[in-house]
Amino acid sequence: MVAPIRRVCVIGAGVMGAGIAAQVANAGVPVLLLDIVPAGAADRNALASAAVARMLKTDPAPFMSPDAAKLVEVGNTEDDLGRAADCDWIVEAVIERLDLKQVLYRRLAELHRPGTAVSSNTSTIPLQSLLGGLPDAFARDFLITHFFNPPRYMRLLEVVPGPTTDPALVERVSSFCDHVLGKSIVRCKDTPGFIANRIGTFWMQRGVNAAMDGGLTVDEADAVMGRPFGIPKTGVFGLLDLVGLDLMPHIDASMKALLSAEDAFVVNHRDNPMLTRMIGEGYTGRKGKGGFYRINRERGKVRESIGLVTGVYEPSVGAKLPEAASKDMRALVASDDKYGRYAWAVMGDVLGYAASLVPAISDDIAGIDAAMRLGFNWKQGPFEILDRLGPAAVAARLATDGKPVPELLRAVGDRSFYRAEGGEVQFFGTDGAYHTLERPEGVLRLDDVKRRSQPLLKNGSAALWDVGDGVACFEIATKMNSFDEGVLKLLDKSVSLVRDGFKAMVLYTDATNFSAGANLGQALFACNIAAWGEVEKSIAAGQRSFKGLKYAPFPVVGAPAGLALGGGCEILLHCDAIQAHAETYTGLVECGVGLLPGWGGCGEMIQRWASAPKMPRGPMPAVAKVFEAVSTAKVSKSAAEARAMRVLREGDGITFNRDRLLFDAKARALSLVDGYAPPPKPEFRLPGAAGRAGMTMAAQGFRAQGLATDHDMVVAGRLATVLSGGDADPVDAVSEDDMLKLERREFLALIKTAPTLERIEHTLTTGKPLRN
Known part of the structure; x- marks a missing residue:
């Protein structure tokens, strides 16, 4: 019998361990945070206590509200390790040293209750090595749960069970992390770097080496390796600054030690004297004096970037790619300038590498794409990018360059890795057949609804969709989901249609942000031509639409995520209930x-x-x-703060997993139907x-x-x-x-x-x- 998870112990109060503890507390679950006793410390819990105090001052905040910190109880591993036996899940997040981890595991093996999950947050040590010499009973309850930093904001959780890990225990931990902590679970195999870091570190390695080989500046490389591929604008060098340059030699050494000599990571690895010098001089990234980028305060807070040839910092001037290449990755990799050659040198190798790793690191391509989207914030994973570029074209170019073409890339031929069939997404498998991409129970995405149906109503600004069971979903589709005349007009029509044929309505979008408020550009244009009557009509129209929503003869549930500002907040205030994603930032601004x-x-x-x-x-x-x-x-910094601000009322709900928000909002709307009357x-x-x-x-x-x-x-x-x-x-x-x-x-x-x-x-x- 596997115990439910009602209390968690995290051992290791460093950045990752403390962040994991904070996210558990954010979800309303008590957590015990332990670390070693510092030599000569008067306060034996000093490390854990300092971690909590630090997180209360950190921005972006690990805690969703100050009240969450009250759920973290601190202690130390000398006096309080026995209290871990009272917890239902023990997470080890100590330094990446196998000897220290195994000493801790031997102590835990003596006190832990059978059925209590024990997991490591390691990203570099194989599970098989972690369990060496430990009892079989401990191994049955052991797995790897690899969180990404910062744990509150990064959605990916890589779960690696061992060959003897109890499947019921794996499911219990995965379900808790999914439903309660809001993580998207990707099951991984026990291979070096698992999925995201295996591909991500190779991408960074190729990004640095190819930039030096191709004579690009740091700014140029990040411009190429960022937005054109749907990758955050930090690109490669900005990301290295963010995670810390001093971590890279340790990761590289670990990967080299674990991978075969034929692996592309090892083949392409080279020592980087500039990186060694920068680390030695304290240029370790944002946490140090700077990294590949720095802020020169002596020049009046001028942003500078380092020359990859000279090693000298100069003012960062950015880089402007040719217009076509900046918007179309196919045009970018096809261009015969230094930008195009760099783009292909990096992404050609990365896409080939990813294809060569199936099924070694993941049974299917969907897991790899999910890991890169969620762990590195790519808008599309490697196989989705391959579909954009054309798998056959990529395979042909790899062959022309004399590079290996992975079997999976050969097998897909001139087809695509993903396709829509009967309204369902299907992916290409290693067996040469297409398989339906199954959503977990309780996940409802508007994108899936759109593939299977036509909108009930639609104009250029918004749409109304049937999401089943008599519930309609109103979706804003403008830039930043701002309110314009088209949104308000369709909202009025939607209220009439729902009144005549549906039970309830939800307000929702799959987009990152719910709504940034009114369209200020339209307002400014009207003001500049002194069209004051039009401005007044716009205000009156918004009032009429929102009150029409409030007094509609059916329940309305707002389901915000991300920004819900100004008018985006006001429309929520007119709903019967709100089911908010935990990361909702709202206010009347x-x-x-x-x-x-x-x-x-x-x-x-x-x-x-x-x-x-x-x-x-x-x-x-x-x-x-x-x-x-x-x-x-x-503006609230979380849905919990929105509740403290009274935007959310006591009966309103908070969903931690973004993929479950629409499902939860729909369920909330249906719960209000019986006996409903407008306020x-x-x-x-x-x-x-x-x-x-x-x-x-x-x-x-x-x-x-x-x-x-x-x-x-x-x-x-x-x-x-x-x-x-x-x-x-x-x-x-x-x-x-x-x-x-x-x-x-x-x-x-x-x-x-x-x-x-x-x-x-x-x-x-x-x-x-x-x-x-």
């Missing part, structure tokens, strides 16, 4: 661009705070909370002139501290007018319609001011706020 919420957000937030548990009675406490958050354009229209008791004066005084306090500008004071004053009820007396009830009129009036007053228009233009141009 309009004041940052010199505006205020104009689509009902002010009233909805007042309602949320007024009904919050333990909120003091009277009109001012709730209004003060809303003023504080909205005037400072506060009653609210009446507000607002503080009037006295409250407005109090909010103005608070803003003046920020101004005195230099935290607010002159125009911030203007914006805060307009916001205070709305939140206080305008000219209403505190004894009078203010209707929802009156609140909407106030929002429109004060919004229009602000958007006509020059400083607000300057803020909007600056934000659109630079992506950064203007402090004027």
Whole structure:
């Protein structure tokens, strides 16, 4: 009988171990964090305690909220290892030394309960070596769980069971990491580097060597090896700076020791004197004095990059690829300039290497592609890239270059590695047949729905989809999922269609971000031609659409992930419930661009705070909370923080696994169907002139501290007018319609001011706020 996982022990409070402990705590599970006792330390738990304190100050934050840190109990391996026996899963994350790990395992083997999972977070030591000489009973409960750094944000978890590991235990750990910690599980074989690091380190090795051979600058190499291939803009050299240059010699040595002499990693490996010198001088990347890039503060925070030939830092000037090559990877690898030659030298070898490793490191190509997407943030895995370039074309060019063509690449021939058949995704197998890509139970992706069906409604900005069981899904499809006239029009039509033929609606997108809010570019254009009537109509249309959603005769569930800002937050406030991904960053940010919420957000937030548990009675406490958050354009750093901000209510849900969000939102919508009735229209008791004066005084306090500008004071004053009820007396009830009129009036007053228009233009141009 395998015990459920209700408590976790993490041994090793370094960056990885502490980060794993933080993510367990983020999920609401108690965790015991242990490390060694420092020599001569007065506090025997100093290392674990310092790790928790450090994480509370780290940005990006390992903890989703300060409350999560309270679930981490600290201790040390001398006094407290016995307490690990009370845990259901023990994660070892100590330094990558086999001797130290085995000493720890022998101690754990004496105290651990049968059925208690024990795993290592190693990325370089084979499982077979870890278990050498340990009892069979311990081996049955042992596996590798390789998290990626930082554990909160990186979705990949590579799971490596041993030949005698209990399959039920593997499933229990995998299910916990999937459903509770939000990880995407990729089962790996016990091979060097597993999947992501095996291919990823080869990609970095080839990226560095080929750049030096081809005479490219660091900036040029990263421009080629980044966005054209759907790889983060850090490219190769920026990624090396991020992970730490000093780690690379250790990884290289480990891989060389484990791989055969014929492996492409070993064949292409070479010593790099420049890298050795940089590490010796403290240039270990972002955690050191800099790396391949650095910030020269003596020159006024100038970004510099190192010359790969000279070893001298010069101002980083970036690199502009030819237009066609920057947008099309096929055009890039086909071009006969230094960029094209570099692109092929790296990716040709990497794609060939990946194809040669099936089935050695993974039984199928889908696992390899998933590992590279999730572990290295590639938009497409190697075999998806091969389909973009054409497998037959890649095979032919490898042959022309005199390089080996892997059997799998020969076998697929002029076909593709993936295809859509009957609305299902299929992948090419090592048996020469296509196999359906199965989704885990409880995973529902809108992309899959789109392959199998046509939209119920669609225009250039949004679409409505049938996701089954009487539930429709409204999807925004503009840039950054911003709201424009097309979105609002289709939303109105969708409410009518769902009312007549469906049970419920969810608001969701597979895209990275739920919505960045209103389309400021359209607003600025209207203002520049003084089309104030059109601006007012747009505000009124948004209010009408959102209230139409709120009072629809069916339940509506918002399912945000990523950014949900401004109007993206406001539409969530009008839903009956929210099922948010854990990494949801939301807030009413309009004041940052010199505006205020104009689509009902002010009233909805007042309602949320007024009904919050333990909120003091009277009109001012709730209004003060809303003023504080909205005037400072506060954005949650997680769904847990969104709950503390009252964007999420107590009954709203949080989903940790991004792939399960739509399924969970649909289930939540269906749970609301029986006996559903729209909410009653609210009446507000607002503080009037006295409250407005109090909010103005608070803003003046920020101004005195230099935290607010002159125009911030203007914006805060307009916001205070709305939140206080305008000219209403505190004894009078203010209707929802009156609140909407106030929002429109004060919004229009602000958007006509020059400083607000300057803020909007600056934000659109630079992506950064203007402090004027």
